[in-house]
Amino acid sequence: MDLIKYVERKNTDCAKWDGLKSTFSRGDLLAMWVADMDFKVPDCVSNALKDYIDMGAFGYYVPPSGYYDAFIEWERKYHGYEVKREWMRFAPGVVPAFNWLVQMLAGEGEAVAVMQPVYYPFMKAVENNGRRLVNCPLLLTETGYSMDYETFEEVLIRENVKAFIFSSPHNPVGRVWERDEIRRMLDICKRHNVFVISDEIHHDLIMSGHEHVPSATAGDTAGAYDDILVTLTAATKTFNLAAVQNSIVIIPDEKLRGVWDKFTEGIRITGGNSFGYVAVEAAYKEGRPWLEELLTVIEGNYNCLRRKLEAGLPDVRVADLEGTYLMWIDLSAYMDKIISDAAAAYSMDPDAEDAAVKAMQHLMEDECGIAADYGAWFGGNEYAGCIRLNLATRRENVEQAAKRIIAALKK
Ligand SMILES: Cc1ncc(COP(=O)(O)O)c(C=O)c1O
Structure with a gap:
């Protein structure tokens, strides 16, 4: 210890x-x-970075296959999510990723929903990008916070919402959503063609007695929500790596990936710095x-x-x-x-x-x-x-x- x-x-x-x-x-x-x-x-991360620094040449970089393999193995082993290499994309942070997605998935002036109280950069992402913020507050009862499904559905219809930014686990109220809760929310979004940006950056910080269910695995069948879902995650929170600016975007749907690729090629950010890849690979390989x-x-x-x-x-x-x-x-x-x-x-x-x-x-x-x-x-x-x-x-x-x-x- x-x-x-x-x-x-x-x-x-x-x-x-x-x-x-x-x-x-x-x-x-x-x-x-x-x-x-x-x-x-973890020492494995510092050692990997030290070895890389000792190597001494920091020219243009190709993300190693070990990075992708380490993440895929981590998701499979600890979250039961079978991620394919071709679904993975890079962003220099989860915050930039959902800011970009808000622009990709909703037009100017169109509505994007959140459930407050929630991580405030969600609201900024909507407002700073000229989209319309729609809130469907969490319910607070004696047993804690839950989603208000009825109001959520009403709000999605009434406001013609295009995308919903979901915090899972939820910052700040600390909920680890259960499968049925995630499924109910996703079913509503699917019924009304609302894209879900599932921010799962806290997905490894799970207290005993709870289990994180990736939104992508919440359905009865594999890929049930793929056509409306983008998952964002990172080693950032798990291993204290925010400054290396390396996060992972998972887009199983080919059409949605096309939208992402067109956008990120347009701003020429399709990969990150080598230090991030080195640190993240080491963390996922040996940091458990x-x-x-x-x-x-x-x-x-x-x-x-x-x-x-x-x-x-x-x-x-x-x-x-x-x-x-x-x-x-x-x-x-x-x-x-x-x-x-x-x-x-x-x-x-x-x-x-x-x-x-x-x-x-x-x-x-x-x-x-x-x-x-x-x-x-x-x-x-x-x-x-x-x-x-x-x-x-x-x-x-x-x-x-x-x-x-x-x-x-x-x-
Ligand atoms: C829900 C959530 N998303 C994203 C982030 C930050 O993401 P990043 O540093 O990768 O931009 C945080 C940090 O507190 C967070 O709580």
Whole structure:
């Protein structure tokens, strides 16, 4: 149990610790926002990169067959998905991939759907590309979050939706969707000719007792949804490799692949840098033991933070963590206090429309000294009482976060 090694990342030019001031009021916060990890990549990855660097020539590159084989084997072995080499395409990130797909699959002004609260670059992808954003919020009940199928179908019809961006597992609420849930959603999309962009970047970060079902395998027959489906994934979240900018697009349908190829040839981005391929191949080939240990660390951090918060703040609502390393915490029960504290600290109007958003910033940044992802980012003021904390760090930071949040709200 010593494969997961904490790295002190301050002053390494990392966005999470060194880029705080781009988003927050201070640069000295406890960074629990950006979704990457404070852990060293597996040794197999560093060694492969070192060997490649020692080789010393970095001219034009051909992605090796070992890269494709390693990914195909990984998907087959751990996700039961038989991916064919010819279905695989490259993107320098899942975010660029879904931005491009929004442009390919919906015309200007046409509707693209999301289910909020959801990873905010989904919304930006729709809006920045001049498509129309349509939201079908997740339902929250006593048992947690679920998809609202009836409303979803109504919305797809009413808004003439062309594409839906799906987060599976779901960032930020931590759901690992079950087969029946995915199938119901896909059946609705298929009935109404809606393309599904299935963002499965968190697909390896699955907590015990849960299983990730790739959207492509959710049907009764192989390829049941191929004509409406593009799957996006990467080793990025799994192995802490965001900076190598290598992600994988899976398009089983020949016609859809044609659309992708025409678009990416038009912008001349059909392959990535050699370092990305080297790192990703090594991770998929030999990184599994590291990942297994990582999952126990994440689960331990989650249990620790949840236990502490629930003990200190009886009215907190913590979403179950089925997948991802992102914890969704609802502090709405304390909102009156959060707002009145903020109003006392600044001359803030407690009745202002964005009072809850500002108050949460005050609580987290000024009172707790924590950089969190704010709930409002994932779907507007309705989620202002929530925060998302990144658990992929050392236990000490998690304990610190619990201590500070409890102290600030108990004061
Ligand atoms: C759902 C989801 N998609 C995509 C990304 C980022 O993708 P990339 O770094 O490959 O662009 C993230 C990172 O947090 C994410 O949570």
